[in-house]
Amino acid sequence: MSTDILKLATQYSLYSGCISFTFGVIGNILNILVFTQLKLFRDNRCAFYIIVESINNFIYQFITITVTILTLIYGNDATGRSLGWCKFRYMLGQTFALTSYYTVCLTAIDQFFSTNHQFRLRQMCTIKLARYVIIISICIWIAHSILSGWFFDIQESLGCVISNPIWQQYISSFFYPVLAGLLPITIVLLFSLLAFHNVRRIVRRQIPIVRRRLDQQLTAMVLMRAVIAACFILPYTIYRIYIIKFPVSQNQSMEYAIVRLIQAVFLSLINIHFSASFYIFLILSSRFRRQVKFLLVKKYWQRLKYLCHLSNNQINPENAEAFGADMELA
Template structure:
């Protein structure tokens, strides 16, 4: 049902909406020397507690990604039953496996951070209790790093779930490695250095 043109419009519209939302959301963040960026506006606190993290950041992207992966899986099953070239069938199967793996890890890396953010927004972190405060700071650092992994492991997920992707990566690495070695060899051959010549004329008298 979705064409390339419609997909580009959806992508552009989604990026524009999130860009505007991020600017508005960032205006209500205040920098605390000990806590980092925190929300102090009561209205924005309610919005973050009841809509942003419970809907926009957590369940909604997970639901959309899960439905897309299920549609892709159903599409591959329908292609298997149809008379299509075997190469196209294998490519679609590998792409579906990559998408499914990506969705699973997306849920694993995104959901804990959303739950923790809802907890921290609704329950303040008292600095009077030093132990409790240190534990909360440690958890915040852990979950922030954990959700950051979500944007760094896509390559490794695809490499682990697709043999064709691994072969393509190996081919590109070997190709560019040969090019780099060739360029390095040519650069070494084209180096220019001074030539020391010793005059053989022994009739020159030094004064």
């Protein structure tokens, strides 16, 4: 029975991992293209944070599919076979996870300041500051992950686990419940709601209509991204706290198999978090759908037709059309 459950967990991880990888790579690439190629989003700090998160999530997808393939080949993720891979795998996973969580937080915080009614607060945040904040944030999470990876070790019955009791207490009592759980969820929900409140008052201020619509669009997208991210992060966080406090030995075949299946399900939710932002924006924002359509159809498809000599060789007012389209999407 336990063998069947382990087989089910492996198959579930493989299929869900491949689906998440496919949709994640496509979605994150399209996110990067939309927020870098459309003039409307250039030099916009919120768009910059979304680009950074999408690049981070794009790389994470390849790490995840690598672990999935190793699990398919060896029957597990191979962290119990190599101490170097045991440490390095968790360093990578923790770095990219924390970078993603807190970049979403920075997006929400920036949107709050961007929509604030006080001019001084709006002017305080610049694209240059955003770049510095991202660099500092990534450096902090890399340093934290290296320190955390140092305390991982391979134990015969438990596999790749934290061996230091002090760090184990820190991970179970602070890292998962606070640093990777409650804190980012609270920050992103709080500042997203505050930004949404600001946007409701934005009509009263003398702000150009293009900027007003952009703020409304980004705020709605960030708010829904925050809510859905919280739903995906929380279950895995609870699972990790439990499994660190009550580790299950591989000798307990049935309990170990059930834990592996639960882990596979919760990891698939985390993978959705890294894959879903583009699709969340696409479903919830009609303006974003028009922007994606404009980018793919008006820009890239037209270029592709030109390169393949499918154009009708007519002279079109391309600049005027692009200008009109940009104005329509603004």
